[in-house]
Amino acid sequence: MPRSPQQNQAIREKRIQQILEATLKVYRERGYHRAEIGEIARVAGLGRGLIYYYFKDKQDVFLTLIRRSLEEWKRYAEAILQLDLPAGERLKMYLKEFCHLCLEYPDMTYFHQSVTRDLNIIFPDQVEEVMGYYEEGMWKPVRRVIREGVESGELREISPDMAERVFFSVVMGAFAPDYTIAENQVDDLVEAALYGLIPERK
Amino acid sequence: MPRSPQQNQAIREKRIQQILEATLKVYRERGYHRAEIGEIARVAGLGRGLIYYYFKDKQDVFLTLIRRSLEEWKRYAEAILQLDLPAGERLKMYLKEFCHLCLEYPDMTYFHQSVTRDLNIIFPDQVEEVMGYYEEGMWKPVRRVIREGVESGELREISPDMAERVFFSVVMGAFAPDYTIAENQVDDLVEAALYGLIPERK
Amino acid sequence: MPRSPQQNQAIREKRIQQILEATLKVYRERGYHRAEIGEIARVAGLGRGLIYYYFKDKQDVFLTLIRRSLEEWKRYAEAILQLDLPAGERLKMYLKEFCHLCLEYPDMTYFHQSVTRDLNIIFPDQVEEVMGYYEEGMWKPVRRVIREGVESGELREISPDMAERVFFSVVMGAFAPDYTIAENQVDDLVEAALYGLIPERK
């Protein structure tokens, strides 16, 4: 008695989820090269061969994980960044939300930090493609708002590129693997990112 | 007639340098796991076996590279941080110097950024030891000055830990593999790190 | 449709047997260090990687071979040594049976002789463990009977330790690699071991 197409589709989606979640866990502990497919299968509670039923190869698993999670984040981010508020306010909200999610999903946080840094190693032949995903899901939404802020005079007069860079650096640095800020430090961090370390200029 | 001990010592030191420099290059292109010893040897212009003559194993090559470069940097950093200037000034000098060196030695910069992020993967059994090297060579010298600055009121009233984190995050973020600032952006970056993105608080 | 657990278990057991038997053959011709895993796999008719699927490493293959064969021998030996006969008779039976088996399975014979001699070289970190297997499977069953024989006056009045040693030495020596006794010499050997070289004492 074969399954209905709907049942099959549901199974497919569920399996893919299992695999991607297991990938995240294993990657966190082992990094890309030592994240064995067999271990991912084991953690997902599936047979090893099934991964190759749903994905072309190891890279494809990771590529899919990146693509899916960025699409989701993009929707989330744009909901915040398109609110009807001053640019600075929206950035602050975004920053805080970002921090809270990082704290809630540390494996995902580590994954993206690490992967972005090692793109050319993990995807030597698809660097452009993957960078495109990040550009689209992570940078572009914020970039627009920063530009608005700089143009409207709300943000300091440095180049938007630089502002963007500083903005993200502070955030990413707050979730380094050997040091993660605590929930109650988020506000301070956001302050520091937006207003700097030194209070006044002469 | 055999070589003198001095001659041998000179050869040894030279070879170790060759190997470490080759390691840096290969790591930049391949990352830890794909940085094959054979490739490192080839780039160094040496036989594969020689690496094992000078180093216990692959990890030891990397450990030595970390240790040596941090020792050197520590001497350099302390020379700046112990000048007779206000804390803010010293930090600014340090930041700029750091940026210039990052720009001058991009392979070394990438190496340390990447390695610190993947400590538990590259050195699963020596995380503590390696973190100790970074603590000693990178963090401790700056930490003292930041604390001074916070205590003297020169820096904004956030916890020194946080200040330290922000400070380093900005710097490190400026040298991400897919985006490195240009020489003439250094001053802007330093400004942004120290005075933040938003000029005035209400 | 996947294989049933029973089918898998059967395959596993069969493969392990194949590997252990191949190990015995290759060891006989090459010794431990030159017994390459690749050659063992070839002789077993399997892929090289499969050995690492069933065993942790090369040592583990040998350890398993030792453990399994000694367990089997132990059962066999105890069946003889617990018969209701005088100690001397039981030892004679045991000796003869031992000799016959040595002649029937010369690779196994060579294996144990050689391995026991080189324990500290083959298993530098598990000498104790492996010696324990031999103690349990080989020595202990005989030791009990020898002690009985000495206590009952059936055996000459030397220390049981020494008797045990002589007993085994003779047996083992009869199967040296460059000289193995023939089937029809077994009785003579047993005689000589039990009654010595010189017929009478003054």
Place this chain on the structure above:
Amino acid sequence: MPRSPQQNQAIREKRIQQILEATLKVYRERGYHRAEIGEIARVAGLGRGLIYYYFKDKQDVFLTLIRRSLEEWKRYAEAILQLDLPAGERLKMYLKEFCHLCLEYPDMTYFHQSVTRDLNIIFPDQVEEVMGYYEEGMWKPVRRVIREGVESGELREISPDMAERVFFSVVMGAFAPDYTIAENQVDDLVEAALYGLIPERK
């Protein structure tokens, strides 16, 4: 100022001795394959290359060690075995002397025991040659006396081959790596070898 031929000869002989002694020590701890030339040189207190000045290759070192030590033993053994005494007495003296030397030079004892067992592994192409050295230095001198003893009725009526085998087995077995008899057990051992385990035949 070059050395005289005599000085050179003396140096040569001394170096060869150093190397052979070091070989014995290292072999004891590591076995043939793990007995590295570099380690032998280190233990001998010489440079690694010097070994290849005095010996053709690794095998040659071991071959020389075997040849030299057997020549020496042969002279020693024959002095005993040609005394004007009954065969049984001479064998007993020989046995005791053998045991004492084994206890005095345990590395040499282990060496010969182990090497004879692994001839075909260590010298795959020179088995015959090396077996010849053992035949000449170890077996032949004793064999003659055993034959005399059997013919004169002094030894039990088993084949001389078998007697020879038992004789040596007992001796060799007494110096297994995990069990070596003590000085004061030598007499018991000799007794057991010559008179067996069971005192009387019905």
Place this chain on the structure above:
DNA sequence: GATGAATGAGTCTTCATTCAT
């Protein structure tokens, strides 16, 4: 859809041997 046994290419590492000095 699902499983896990099977394979072999790719790497690290060891070590006998050579050779410039």
Place this chain on the structure above:
DNA sequence: GATGAATGAAGACTCATTCAT
């Protein structure tokens, strides 16, 4: 005679990927 730096062939081990069931 003597040294130790240098080499590369050989072997253990890992792991992505395939495939019979």
